[in-house]
Amino acid sequence: MGKNIISKEEVKKIAELSELEVSGEEEKFSELLSDTISYVEILNELDTSNTSETYQVTGLTNIFQKGSENTVTLTQEEALENADMEEKGLFVTDPVFDR
Incomplete structure (x- = not known):
């Protein structure tokens, strides 16, 4: 273990x-x-200069299981x-949160 970067006081404050x-x-x-x-x-x-940006790695977009579309809708009433x-x-x- 190296030098403590976070002090005990900082741990108390975070807690x-x-x-x-x-x-x-x-x-x-x-x-x-x-x-x-x-x-x-x-x-x-790490040298990431040759790494392209990505927000996901699968390449899948808008994949839904067939037949999973909800066809039942309710009126507002x-x-x-x-x-x-x-x-x-x-x-x-x-209310969920106190103000």
Whole structure:
């Protein structure tokens, strides 16, 4: 294991921000995170100048299983008939996030 790039204080701050409990394990996580960053730095040294950009490697585009097209559609009234709350033709739900 090399020099710790991430300090114990930074581990505590990361844990606080991500709401994780790491009490007593700051040194361990400092080493693990530092090792991970060191590995990524090694990857950054790779010569990729002759490598073309890609966002996926299979070459497949818009592949759907035959017969999987949904041919059943509901009218707006049918879709909303069991909704607990509806407003202007849309489903209304309770808030998910606190503001």
